[in-house]
Amino acid sequence: MVSVLIVYYTKSGNTKEMANMIAAYIRNENVDVEVRDVFDTTPEYLLEYDGIILGSPTYYGDMAAEMKELIDKSVKYHGELSGKLGGAFTSSAYIGGGNETTLLSILKAMLIHGMVVVGVHNADHYGPVAIGSPDERAEKQCRVYAKKFADTLKSLKGFDIVD
Amino acid sequence: MVSVLIVYYTKSGNTKEMANMIAAYIRNENVDVEVRDVFDTTPEYLLEYDGIILGSPTYYGDMAAEMKELIDKSVKYHGELSGKLGGAFTSSAYIGGGNETTLLSILKAMLIHGMVVVGVHNADHYGPVAIGSPDERAEKQCRVYAKKFADTLKSLKGFDIVD
Amino acid sequence: MVSVLIVYYTKSGNTKEMANMIAAYIRNENVDVEVRDVFDTTPEYLLEYDGIILGSPTYYGDMAAEMKELIDKSVKYHGELSGKLGGAFTSSAYIGGGNETTLLSILKAMLIHGMVVVGVHNADHYGPVAIGSPDERAEKQCRVYAKKFADTLKSLKGFDIVD
């Protein structure tokens, strides 16, 4: 069974809500998922899973400092995350308010770790975005992303995908 | 009087509509504005104005090839656009669909030309975004951006801003 | 056997030289590789391979219009590239001259197609960069990237990696 770690930083609760949505949909795909607050996460945790998804509110077009701190500390294990599958999600106050660049700030850090990342052709392309409190639109994004992430992870790890 | 050139590439008409909205709002600020289709625009035109705003639909998270062609050709005048004020706008089919990265693809090209660019703290931050056909939200974005662009241009060129 | 298509746009010959280097190193990994000039490439070609690597010179921090045109035309097959592995490389005149943002312009387009992309932890992180004519440094980048790309592709497609 493949495993996924979802780490979130939240202030309003929106990003945490998205973390739980994505977790539930990935579990539906028969994947082991753990959800952690960034304050309860050390870089060591990142080593233990096949896939890692990081979620942050959109703060000035970039992940929150609290999430960046985890990534900066993960340099201790630089090279050891190589080949894992990575993903990102964000909650944002506005359309055009920096949500895409926030997702890319996370994905770029993952590429630098030598990780694999995946986009979605028929939903939010770089990862799920909620505008304000997660609504039906955001839930759909989480659902489509979770399925794509799980399928890609199974392919990477040599598991069959049963549709 | 300061002058602005707005160049758009459009297929559905949405980006052209935004170009005209922004033009009207910038003219309200007592600025001379010309709007041109990218197919009627040569790099020479870029030299003639104090400010340049480029608009493109969101195609794969980047400006359309037709707009990129104009930018690639502008290398002929590399250095001569330095100090001009630049801006960008985009129409996109979806939230999270690449609109921010499209705006940044244009702004980055302008920075490489040595141009000045400006963001907006209380509206779409990197430039106006329309999701689908320009609606009231998009019109407001164009209005706020036009005012900020015009004010910044006047400051840069040593004109007084009368509020 | 997995297969890779490398498409390049070149003016000075530098990007073509990188294409051939990467092709040679990927072939070493027992992968079928085809190298094509962007002018001889239609979107239909993209459908035929497991992996796609696009190379462009750095033009204003973005891929050249000629490469963007291929991507824009590929919208015809939107969804059909989903799950393929994508990569990028660039030749650039200068350090700090837009090479990273050029690579990301290509990778973002691939994510929007629903493709998978991979970074490198111990070499140019977003893909190989040559500063000027490809030198020893650039060749090393191509070599490390080719191996990582080939290994990731085999994992994705369920092949064993033999080291």
Place this chain on the structure above:
Amino acid sequence: MVSVLIVYYTKSGNTKEMANMIAAYIRNENVDVEVRDVFDTTPEYLLEYDGIILGSPTYYGDMAAEMKELIDKSVKYHGELSGKLGGAFTSSAYIGGGNETTLLSILKAMLIHGMVVVGVHNADHYGPVAIGSPDERAEKQCRVYAKKFADTLKSLKGFDIVD
């Protein structure tokens, strides 16, 4: 007289060295410059200057968490930095190692604050980059950038530029 605040985060000393280089070259242009360590900087300081330049090492293609923390805290004054001129610089271990995306992470935050940013056509385009310890190349970048930043700031604030 116009004024500039330069804030840096440094670990190896390289980014601090760049901060001091840029400060010296901006002072040459008859601009008042203060240089501060990010740990001695509160968001209140950002309000007091016409121009703000932030420097960070390249950590996973993004500014260091310590610098992001300052930016996140500056939300308290969202809107009050609007119209100020912003800039960025970075020191990085490698070419292609995330230096450009680090600069853009800072510039994007500035755009979201409604600030003005400026590129350079004849040197590192998004801001000065040092690869390793600042060498002659890096010093030249700092010099060209400092002049461009000072000139643009004077234009924005209505001062004459004397060459």
